[in-house]
Amino acid sequence: MLLSTYRMRIRWHVPKIIFPSAFSQERLLHLKKHKEKWTWTMPQGHDTGIKVKNSYLSTRKLAPLIVKDPNYVTWYACGPTVYDHSHVGHGATYLQFDMIRRILTKYFGLNIAMVMGITNMDNKIINRALLYDKGFMEIADTYESTFMDDMKNLNILPPTSFLRVTDVIPHIVDFIQDIINKKQAYVTGNGNVYFDYNSAHQSIAKLMGEYFEPDISMKEKRFEKDVSLWKTARPGEPYWDAPWGKGRPGWHIECSVIASMCFGNNIDIHTGATDLRFPHHEYEVAQCDAYHRCQQWVNYFLHTGHVKVTGDVKMSKSLGNFVRIVDFLNDCQDPDILRLLCAHNKYTKNFKISDKLSEVEIFFASLTSLLKQCKDIGSGRIKAKVNTPRIEQAIQVFEKGIIKDFQDDFNISQAFTKLRKLMKQIETGFVVQDAPSDVVGVIKAIFVIENFLDNLGFTFHKRI
Known part of the structure; x- marks a missing residue:
């Protein structure tokens, strides 16, 4: 199978000059506080004896893995956006975390409750449905089914619970309203709701160490890095009713709500591929910090590397350079080959299948x-x-x-x-x-x- 080569474009960001007169003195003081470096706090509880690469920590030093209760370890895993077949890159991430989960259970005696969110309503799903003249949920249900089949064929343990976005819309609406009430989100004249990046009660730059200055030139959004919590429905799009108007949730808020529904104001472990660190996980945490008024919603973030196709280009559905899991398994001498490939690579590192x-x-x-x-x-x-x-x-x-x-x-x-x-x-x-x-x-x-x-x-x- 031939895999295309893609060139990566680098866009340099030149920050705009912001004059103090654009903000009140109180606002400037808040921004200064918002820039203060947040420090990860080692949790209290059961020391597993394991040391892990916690994505909160920028250094190479590993952190002791301490869980609140060894008989009830909470783990949230980001699931797929079901608009197409899952590819080998997805499979590698889920396989690596499956092996880690099994190690924690089999060798270290932990009992794990894992929850996975399924994004079954998204722009990509809507676009795919319109392209093929099919129902939105027909597309989502079809590819959710193929994802489940792929996980079964890879012998990946199912989570304790799957939650679909469309099943928790009322919870999402209540969650967003609470953040609005706490003045950390705002409603625009068009009925969109945005998370107010610069009103967060603590620094958002926890995972990537990035901070963005406000941009007063924006029209609807107050700041370019304010992310959507609720999107007003356009003609022909699916929608749900909310106090701000008909629409649907933004991506980042979905995981915030699902994980909070299941585990409350603190989670032991949160996992995903490294490309989710920013912006998805960064904003997911910020939104939950705002909702729960907590300082450390997740204790440990673990991220996998990518499966690379050529050079530094990752395998991706959006790039169209992917190999479907089902095709890879059909071409292999045994379904365990992909698991074995993952086992021969450090989970935090990128790797190319062809190399090994x-x-x-x-x-x-x-x-x-x-x-x-x-x-x-x-x-x-x-x-x-x-x-x-x-x-x-x-x-x-x-x-x-x-x-x-x-x-x-x-x-x-x-x-x-x-x-x-x-x-x-x-x-x-x-x-x-x-x-x-x-x-x-x-x-x-x-x-x-x-x-x-x-x-x-x-x-x-x-x-x-």
């Missing part, structure tokens, strides 16, 4: 062959002399080592490096010969490797 696909396929074949041989020896179909002490010692080193890797920001790729070493020790730990021998070491090797694969969501070993 051959390596992963060779490893997959080697591991499959070893497991098959071990099962043949264990069942007596092949006679072999097994060096059980040597294999057991290698297993002990492996099991201790992967825990340390998982504690190091879920370093799954390093754990697979240790698996490769274990495989070599097992291969040299038996000799095929036509003589009776115990198979204790081989049976234990099968158990440990398959348990490791099970815990990370792999299934191919069950088909050997």
Whole structure:
């Protein structure tokens, strides 16, 4: 499949000169306070022993992962906008977080409640419906269904709950009204509602460290970085009734409301791809800070890197350079290949499938062959002399080592490096010969490797 190359355009932003006379003294003091650097506060609770790359922190230093309650860890995951098929980039993000979720559960004993929001009303859905002369919800329902099928085919654990935007509109309206009442959002003459960036009760620049000066030249919006909370419906568009007029919610407010509905004024973990850091997650947090009047609505933001197509261009539906998950799975020798690709890459890093696909396929074949041989020896179909002490010692080193890797920001790729070493020790730990021998070491090797694969969501070993 040929993937197109796209040139990235860089647009330089030249800030406008703002004269103090444009604002009241009170407003200027508020802006000064708004610029003050916000500092992440380490939460109180259960120390998991894991250190993670928290996107709140600009340094490379990892932060201890502390959850409020190990028996009820709250996790909000941004879901898809369902206007087209999911692609491999989406699949990689959900696979990486699926493995992290399984690690937290299987190796560190946490019980996780995960909620995912589904954006089933959006400009892209409306445009697709108009293009194909179909109903808006027909488009959304169709691609939500294909997304669910893709997640199932990738063996990704479903969240505790899916919530669709169209099912929570009354909650969104109430949420927006509360922010308006707190004077952190405003209604325009056209019935649009915007979040007032510069009235936020604390700095918005939590995830990206960006601050934007007001632009008094804007017409409807007070400031170019004020984001839409409610969009007035245009002719032919779907709408819901609200105190400000007929319309529909903006994108960022949807996740703010869904997550708040389920978890209230504080969440342990929030996840998504790195392109969601700004503006989506930045404004999502700001809106919830305003609504809940809290200082730290989310304790930990974890973000994945992108699947790159060529150079620095990410795989994207909007760029049209994507490979559908269903097509990738049809072309692969096993559905677990994509999970294995993700496991060989640090979740926070970008990667190109073409760079590691051959390596992963060779490893997959080697591991499959070893497991098959071990099962043949264990069942007596092949006679072999097994060096059980040597294999057991290698297993002990492996099991201790992967825990340390998982504690190091879920370093799954390093754990697979240790698996490769274990495989070599097992291969040299038996000799095929036509003589009776115990198979204790081989049976234990099968158990440990398959348990490791099970815990990370792999299934191919069950088909050997």
